[in-house]
Amino acid sequence: MIKVAKFGGSSLASATQFKKVSNIIFEDDDRRYVVPSAPGKRYDGDTKVTDMLYMCYNVAGKGGDFDLILREIQERYQEIIDGLSLNLSLDQEFSEIHRQIDNHAGIDYAASRGEYLNGILLANYLNYEFVDAAEVIFFREDGSFDDEKTNNNLGKRLNKTKRAVIPGFYGMAPDGSIKTFSRGGSDITGSIVARAVHADLYENWTDVSGFLVTDPHIVENPEVISTITYKELRELSYSGATVLHGDCILPIRREGIPINVRNTNRPDDEGTLIVESTCTKPKYTITGIAGMRGFVSINIEKDMMNTEIGFGRKVLQVFEEYGLSFEHTPSGIDTFSIYVHQKEFEAKEQQVITKLNKLVRPDSIDLESDLALIAVVGRGMRRARGTAGRIFSALAHAHVNVKMIDQGSSELNIIIGVEDKDYEAAIKAIYDIFVTTQA
Amino acid sequence: MIKVAKFGGSSLASATQFKKVSNIIFEDDDRRYVVPSAPGKRYDGDTKVTDMLYMCYNVAGKGGDFDLILREIQERYQEIIDGLSLNLSLDQEFSEIHRQIDNHAGIDYAASRGEYLNGILLANYLNYEFVDAAEVIFFREDGSFDDEKTNNNLGKRLNKTKRAVIPGFYGMAPDGSIKTFSRGGSDITGSIVARAVHADLYENWTDVSGFLVTDPHIVENPEVISTITYKELRELSYSGATVLHGDCILPIRREGIPINVRNTNRPDDEGTLIVESTCTKPKYTITGIAGMRGFVSINIEKDMMNTEIGFGRKVLQVFEEYGLSFEHTPSGIDTFSIYVHQKEFEAKEQQVITKLNKLVRPDSIDLESDLALIAVVGRGMRRARGTAGRIFSALAHAHVNVKMIDQGSSELNIIIGVEDKDYEAAIKAIYDIFVTTQA
Numbered sequence: 023m024i025k026v027a028k029f030g031g032s033s034l035a036s037a038t039q040f041k042k043v044s045n046i047i048f049e050d051d052d053r054r055y056v057v058p059s060a061p062g063k064r065y066d067g068d069t070k071v072t073d074m075l076y077m078c079y080n081v082a083g084k085g086g087d088f089d090l091i092l093r094e095i096q097e098r099y100q101e102i103i104d105g106l107s108l109n110l111s112l113d114q115e116f117s118e119i120h121r122q123i124d125n126h127a128g129i130d131y132a133a134s135r136g137e138y139l140n141g142i143l144l145a146n147y148l149n150y151e152f153v154d155a156a157e158v159i160f161f162r163e164d165g166s167f168d169d170e171k172t173n174n175n176l177g178k179r180l181n182k183t184k185r186a187v188i189p190g191f192y193g194m195a196p197d198g199s200i201k202t203f204s205r206g207g208s209d210i211t212g213s214i215v216a217r218a219v220h221a222d223l224y225e226n227w228t229d230v231s232g233f234l235v236t237d238p239h240i241v242e243n244p245e246v247i248s249t250i251t252y253k254e255l256r257e258l259s260y261s262g263a264t265v266l267h268g269d270c271i272l273p274i275r276r277e278g279i280p281i282n283v284r285n286t287n288r289p290d291d292e293g294t295l296i297v298e299s300t301c302t303k304p305k306y307t308i309t310g311i312a313g314m315r316g317f318v319s320i321n322i323e324k325d326m327m328n329t330e331i332g333f334g335r336k337v338l339q340v341f342e343e344y345g346l347s348f349e350h351t352p353s354g355i356d357t358f359s360i361y362v363h364q365k366e367f368e369a370k371e372q373q374v375i376t377k378l379n380k381l382v383r384p385d386s387i388d389l390e391s392d393l394a395l396i397a398v399v400g401r402g403m404r405r406a407r408g409t410a411g412r413i414f415s416a417l418a419h420a421h422v423n424v425k426m427i428d429q430g431s432s433e434l435n436i437i438i439g440v441e442d443k444d445y446e447a448a449i450k451a452i453y454d455i456f457v458t459t460q461a
Numbered sequence: 462m463i464k465v466a467k468f469g470g471s472s473l474a475s476a477t478q479f480k481k482v483s484n485i486i487f488e489d490d491d492r493r494y495v496v497p498s499a500p501g502k503r504y505d506g507d508t509k510v511t512d513m514l515y516m517c518y519n520v521a522g523k524g525g526d527f528d529l530i531l532r533e534i535q536e537r538y539q540e541i542i543d544g545l546s547l548n549l550s551l552d553q554e555f556s557e558i559h560r561q562i563d564n565h566a567g568i569d570y571a572a573s574r575g576e577y578l579n580g581i582l583l584a585n586y587l588n589y590e591f592v593d594a595a596e597v598i599f600f601r602e603d604g605s606f607d608d609e610k611t612n613n614n615l616g617k618r619l620n621k622t623k624r625a626v627i628p629g630f631y632g633m634a635p636d637g638s639i640k641t642f643s644r645g646g647s648d649i650t651g652s653i654v655a656r657a658v659h660a661d662l663y664e665n666w667t668d669v670s671g672f673l674v675t676d677p678h679i680v681e682n683p684e685v686i687s688t689i690t691y692k693e694l695r696e697l698s699y700s701g702a703t704v705l706h707g708d709c710i711l712p713i714r715r716e717g718i719p720i721n722v723r724n725t726n727r728p729d730d731e732g733t734l735i736v737e738s739t740c741t742k743p744k745y746t747i748t749g750i751a752g753m754r755g756f757v758s759i760n761i762e763k764d765m766m767n768t769e770i771g772f773g774r775k776v777l778q779v780f781e782e783y784g785l786s787f788e789h790t791p792s793g794i795d796t797f798s799i800y801v802h803q804k805e806f807e808a809k810e811q812q813v814i815t816k817l818n819k820l821v822r823p824d825s826i827d828l829e830s831d832l833a834l835i836a837v838v839g840r841g842m843r844r845a846r847g848t849a850g851r852i853f854s855a856l857a858h859a860h861v862n863v864k865m866i867d868q869g870s871s872e873l874n875i876i877i878g879v880e881d882k883d884y885e886a887a888i889k890a891i892y893d894i895f896v897t898t899q900a
Contacts, residue, residue: 253795256764256794256795257793257794257795319870321869321870325695328786328787328788329786330786331781331784331785331786332781334777334787334790335774335777335778335780335781338773338774338777339774341774342770342771342774345770346770347767347768347769347770348767348773349767349792350792351773351790351792352791352867352868352869352870353789353790353867353869353876354696354867354868354869354870354873354874354876355695355696355836355874356692356695356696357869357870358869359869359870388870390870397794407857407860407862408853408854408856408857408858409853409857410849410853410856410857410863410866411850411851411852411853411854411855411856411857412850412853412854413850413853414847414848414849414850414851414852414853415847415850415851415854416850417849417850418846418847418848418849418850419847421846423846424849424868425870425872426868426869426870427849427866427867427868427875428791428792428793428866428867428868429791429793429863429865429866429867430760430791430792430793430796430797430798430865431758431760431791431793431796431798431827431829431864431865433864434793435793435794436866437792437793
């Protein structure tokens with residue numbers, strides 16, 4: 023069995039955190055490939071090493087003196103080295119970094135050094151081989167990730183070593199320069215490594231014990247989701263809240279490798295397991311509740327519209343022309359509504375309405391703003407009769423006025439439109455009926 | 462106060478029925494203008510006079526002898542005349558009809574004679590003036606109804622007479638020939654007359670005591686809807702079940718004249734009042750439940766579809782190209798479904814799927830057939846919290862699997878998709894929760 027363990031910045035922010043990581047690694051012999059982020063914040067108000075590196079780059083770009091910042095970065099690493107009593111000096115590495123930044127190395131080079139150095143440090147501490155990502159992760163000339171080349175090289179390289187640390191976030195461009203993924207890209211590196219070594223599990227160690235059933239700003243201490251499918255995850259990502267870097271899912275999803283999101287600070291918590299599919303009966307009927315504010319609904323009324331072939335297409339065409347993507351299109355008998363993001367819509371409002379009037383000649387168009395959408399997601403909903411009934415009874419009980427309901431073919435989710443003022447009450451009510459009162 | 466009373470065919474099928482009509486008319490002095498249909502069926506298996514007239518026309522067209530049929534028609538009228546002991550002979554009228562059909566008068570002429578003769582008879586019996594519709598209802602050369610000319614002439618003509626009978630269904634073309642509305646068009650005549658005389662009420666007397674809350678083939682003896690708005694009526698007409706001729710609503714709706722659908726055989730029943738809007742608190746939260754079988758849902762899945770501007774438009778465009786009108790488009794996060802009529806879709810199924818694959822490159826397309834749609838309609842739903850909760854709890858209790866939910870901006874209705882096999886159980890369950898258990 024092979025497990026790839028990726029550790030986030032806060033998991034590797036200090037010597038204390040490194041010790042936790044080491045305990046985790048050595049607790050399970052299968053954790054053979056480790057992907058570290060750069061040291062993150064040790065406390066609220068602390069600065070991430072990556073942000074300090076960006077500062078170096080910016081100061082250097084303006085011809086300023088970045089010595090002081092770079093020395094502060096080295097101190098952060100030295101503090102970890104001292105805390106772990108490692109026999110390791112990063113002097114040479116820091117001279118090289120100083121030289122490169124002086125010589126106008128790119129921003130990606132600067133940014134990537136946090137992971138690079140942390141990788142050297144972690145490999146030394148764990149006594150794992152250090153494999154520089156620049157040797158195994160490749161980008162194309164256009165800047166996109168070179169999937170095939172990476173997979174071939176990385177697989178071969180890691181086959182030669184039983185235990186290795188591969189720093190996250192970066193790789194090499196065809197010209198030999200360093201190139202990074204987008205911010206948070208260590209998740210992607212972990213996923214790429216997991217695929218290359220045909221891992222059985224990709225562990226993503228963070229500072230949370232997995233995905234929460236809903237937004238902790240709305241519900242106090244919401245439960246952790248124990249198992250979630252990729253599909254459910256995607257439906258929940260609706261809310262914009264993400265723990266994982268979105269792009270990290272695709273490579274290993276194709277391989278059927280599950281992801282386990284775990285908490286370095288609470289290693290006994292089982293975290294959230296993300297899988298392609300599962301027979302595991304979910305603990306609750308619903309897996310999660312996600313929501314988003316800031317929608318406007320454009321309600322179009324026209325007598326006999328459903329006999330008018332092309333009506334819906336024309337309506338959507340107007341929105342397309344103005345570059346507006348829509349979220350939902352609930353319809354009644356003579357009504358057709360379009361839910362769009364209020365911010366995107368506002369500037370184009372009058373043009374869209376004028377065009378709609380011209381193109382579909384509706385009886386009326388009316389706008390309703392300050393709406394929120396809530397997605398109640400769960401593979402268990404298919405099995406459980408009465409889910410919709412429970413949701414809407416709970417909302418009624420909470421005095422929430424339901425503006426829109428949309429449940430499509432997936433039966434994985436029900437989308438509910440409510441007024442902004444009812445948004446939090448609605449989420450609380452749904453959480454309570456499915457989780458609190460079931461616990 | 463002016464009331465226009467239109468009586469349907471079964472209300473005027475025999476002398477007994479004529480007596481009921483006369484009682485109704487004389488019970489209320491305001492019933493000043495009366496619009497009769499042709500005599501309908503007296504019993505199951507009987508033939509309507511209009512159908513017999515069509516037969517005359519068809520037989521004559523083939524050079525056959527229609528004497529016998531025409532004589533049978535005259536007997537039907539004579540039976541009424543005798544039953545009412547009227548001092549009236551229709552011999553002259555029947556000679557004229559015979560002569561006209563012999564001379565190849567049009568099909569509309571033949572069909573219209575049922576109302577014409579019934580009008581003469583009813584006017585005689587009530588001692589109301591007979592106003593031939595050919596003198597006051599006008600059509601244009603293209604066959605369409607001439608709204609303006611009719612309204613001017615009809616208003617002036619009826620102003621001259623306090624009480625009149627105007628036969629339904631027909632009028633005059635510019636060339637002086639007789640032209641009819643579509644079948645069931647006496648409802649339209651009644652509506653036109655009501656508008657022309659600025660009636661306070663248009664009574665539509667039939668053989669049912671108004672609109673039923675739901676289909677009596679599914680629910681035994683469903684309650685009658687006491688007051689319904691035009692909008693609700695339109696949303697219920699979804700089911701295809703109609704008591705009123707659809708076109709009859711528009712002329713008087715504009716004038717704000719309410720329609721009262723009543724039962725000639727049960728004149729004490731208050732029937733259903735159709736109004737533009739009303740403050741009347743509805744007796745039940747829901748006004749009616751309509752449904753329709755025979756839908757198929759085309760479920761399209763594609764990762765990140767909602768960020769792809771134009772996705773929905775392209776999907777609808779494919780359906781438009783194949784001349785398919787859609788009923789609903791419920792959507793999830795990565796799913797978009799289209800509900801269409803199965804019968805229309807089947808022949809074009811493979812072409813549509815091929816085109817969809819080509820145009821929107823979905824991850825998957827999956828079809829689900831034998832679906833039914835149910836519309837739960839009611840202006841009371843806006844006010845009543847928890848309607849959706851009650852509906853879906855009731856459906857869960859009845860073991861109905863809810864495939865789709867769509868509630869748009871109107872808040873006048875909730876559309877529910879169920880499997881065909883659950884269709885009747887679903888309607889019963891909704892009826893029971895809102896009507897039976899509330900009564």
